[in-house]
Amino acid sequence: MQTMVLDKLESLFEEMIETRRYLHMHPELSHQERETPEFIANKLEAMGVEVRRGVGGNGVVGYIRGGKPGKTIAFRADFDALPIDDKKNVPYKSTVPGVMHACGHDGHTAGLLGFAKAMTAIKEELPGTIVLIHQFGEEAPPGGSRAMIADGCLDGVDLVYGAHVQSNLEHGKVCVRDGFLQASEDTIKIVVRGSGTHGAEPHLGVDPILAASHIMIALQSIVSRNTDPLQELVVTIGKFHAGDADNVIPSEAVLEGTIRVFNPKLRKLASERVTAIAENVARAMGATAEVSIEAGYDSLWNYPEAMDIVRLAAREAIGEDAVVEIQPVMPVEDFAYYTQVVPGAFFFIGAKMADDSLAFPHHHENFDFNEEAMLIAAKVFAATFFEAQK
Numbered sequence: 001m002q003t004m005v006l007d008k009l010e011s012l013f014e015e016m017i018e019t020r021r022y023l024h025m026h027p028e029l030s031h032q033e034r035e036t037p038e039f040i041a042n043k044l045e046a047m048g049v050e051v052r053r054g055v056g057g058n059g060v061v062g063y064i065r066g067g068k069p070g071k072t073i074a075f076r077a078d079f080d081a082l083p084i085d086d087k088k089n090v091p092y093k094s095t096v097p098g099v100m101h102a103c104g105h106d107g108h109t110a111g112l113l114g115f116a117k118a119m120t121a122i123k124e125e126l127p128g129t130i131v132l133i134h135q136f137g138e139e140a141p142p143g144g145s146r147a148m149i150a151d152g153c154l155d156g157v158d159l160v161y162g163a164h165v166q167s168n169l170e171h172g173k174v175c176v177r178d179g180f181l182q183a184s185e186d187t188i189k190i191v192v193r194g195s196g197t198h199g200a201e202p203h204l205g206v207d208p209i210l211a212a213s214h215i216m217i218a219l220q221s222i223v224s225r226n227t228d229p230l231q232e233l234v235v236t237i238g239k240f241h242a243g244d245a246d247n248v249i250p251s252e253a254v255l256e257g258t259i260r261v262f263n264p265k266l267r268k269l270a271s272e273r274v275t276a277i278a279e280n281v282a283r284a285m286g287a288t289a290e291v292s293i294e295a296g297y298d299s300l301w302n303y304p305e306a307m308d309i310v311r312l313a314a315r316e317a318i319g320e321d322a323v324v325e326i327q328p329v330m331p332v333e334d335f336a337y338y339t340q341v342v343p344g345a346f347f348f349i350g351a352k353m354a355d356d357s358l359a360f361p362h363h364h365e366n367f368d369f370n371e372e373a374m375l376i377a378a379k380v381f382a383a384t385f386f387e388a389q390k
Contacts, residue, residue, distance in 0.1 A: 001125060005382045006317060008118040009375060015117075016374045019043070020110035021092035027081030027099045027106070030140035033058045036079050036109075040134045043113055047120045049132070056147030062132035064119050070128025070389045074153070074160040074344075075115065075381050076145075076335060077108035078138035087365040102367040104165040104351065109134060111163075111374035115381045127389045131157055133338075141296050143334035149341055159306055159388055160344035161381065162335045165351040165373045168361060172372070173350035174314040174380055175326045178304040180262040181346055183232070185296030185332040186271060188257040190215060190278045194287040196251035205249050209242045211287040212253035215278050216240065219257075222273045233270060234260040234330055260330040262299045300336035306345040313383035318376060324350075331362075349373045349380075 028036050037053065037060045044051050049062040082102045086094035094100040101107075116132050133153050137144035154160065169175055192212040197205030216237050227233045235257065242253035259274070261267045275291045282289035314323050326348065335346045351373035353359045360366045 001122065002316070002383060002386045004122065005118050006379055008121060009114060009378050009382065012114045012117055013375045016110045016114040016378070017371050019113055020106045020371060020374060023079070023106035023109060024092045024101050025095050027094050027096055027101050029083060029099055030080040030137040031058070033080055033136045037134065037136065040079065040109065040113070044116060044132065047117050049116055049120055055153055056144060056149070056151040058136035059144055059148040059151070059153065060134040061148070061153050062116060062134070064116065064123050064126070064130040064132070066126030066128050067124035068127040070126070071158040072129040072131060072156050073385050073388050074131035074133055074157045075112060076133040076135055076160065076162040076338065077112035078105045078135045078144070079109045080105060080137055080139050082139055082363060084363065084365055088368060090368070100365070102364060103139065103362045104167070104369050105138065107165050107369060107371065107374045108163070108377070111377040112381070114374065115378040118378070118382065119385070130385060138334050143297060145334040145337040149337060154338065154341050157342050160338045160342050161306070161310070161384055162338070162346045163377045163380065164333070164346070164348050165369050165377070166348045167351055167353070167359060167367060167369045169348060169350035169352060171350050171352050171354070171370045172318070172322065172376065173324045174310070174318060174322050174376070175324050175348035175350060176307055176310055177326050177328060178302055178307050180299055180328050181302050182300040182328065182333045182336070183260040183262055183330045184264070184267050184299040186259040186267065187294040187296060188237070188255070188259060188274055189292045190255040191290045192253045192255070192282055192287055193290070194249070194251060197249050199247040199249055202249055206286040207249050208251065208253040208287050209249070211282045211285040212240065212242065212255055214285065215281045215289065216255060218277045218281050219274060222270055222277070226269065226273055227266065231266055232262055232328065233266055234258070235270060235274065259293070262328060264299070297332040297334045298336045298340070300333050300346055301339055302345040303339065303343040306343050307347070309387045310345055310347055310380065310384055313387045314380050316387070317379040317383035349377045
């Protein structure tokens with residue numbers, strides 16, 4: 001049966017490309033998706049898939065109920081785009097100014113729809129149930145996953161899987177890891193207040209730029225002196241704004257940045273240290289610091305048992321040499337919340353363009369990926385479903 005599905009997916013590849021390119025030409029921003037979920041729901045219903053619209057907001061969930069008893073396995077794809085102007089010179093370039101699929105979510109959606117069509121064709125022979133989670137809003141916290149979970153998308157699910165194409169990883173590889181795969185994210189904002197004065201008379205005021213500069217330097221001690229060297233942590237200040245004139249000491253300086261970490265205890269420590277350092281360094285220099293730390297996505301944990309199923313499935317469907325073990329990465333992903341509810345795993349599909357001059361990173365205005373990665377993802381999903389039923 002698995003061989004039949006893999007062959008069917010091969011025959012559906014051109015349709016996946018057509019779907020992906022349509023979505024690429026008609027992107028919608030996170031939490032503003034209207035046409036995309038309708039397009040997805042209509043596609044699923046035309047296949048004969050049972051569909052729930054408006055799940056958690058803009059989400060779509062499909063159900064393929066097999067004719068034989070078995071486990072319920074969920075597969076997730078995201079479908080939101082980014083506020084980036086598409087600069088590629090391709091026929092399927094975005095038609096929406098300032099909005100493009102610069103992360104591969106269009107490919108995730110097209111691949112999952114292809115998988116759905118292949119599995120629906122033999123649903124009477126399938127064991128168990130397939131749940132198709134088409135998620136909105138992944139790019140912008142609070143994300144769509146938690147809202148869809150709260151609205152029941154994981155009800156009755158035994159295992160949940162997701163995949164992400166990666167334009168920087170070798171094409172054709174299925175990249176896996178047990179445990180932590182992607183970091184958590186917290187956003188830092190520090191407002192340092194002093195007392196403005198003339199630049200020629202600094203003694204008459206309190207310089208918030210000087211205080212903020214010392215805070216920024218001191219924050220680096222969190223990684224170098226408060227963290228186990230064998231634990232991953234990044235504390236980065238990416239924005240520093242103060243003043244508007246070269247001869248005026250302003251009354252305020254603002255620092256903004258990010259905390260990326262895997263371990264939840266270290267995440268808590270980092271937030272506490274950012275606050276303590278900012279407030280006390282500012283105080284020592286006669287200024288004040290108001291610190292706000294906004295929690296973003298949690299770190300993503302892969303269940304080893306669930307990932308082992310992917311390893312076996314990928315070797316069967318793609319080849320013995322297809323599976324590659326990788327190190328964790330610092331970008332975030334709200335798939336993290338699915339595996340907090342039920343066991344599951346998230347993996348990467350190598351999708352680097354054959355021509356290096358066309359290989360750009362995610363969130364780049366010229367981003368594109370090798371479309372064969374959609375077929376590989378669909379095949380691994382199919383093989384994972386069958387392997388999980390054993």
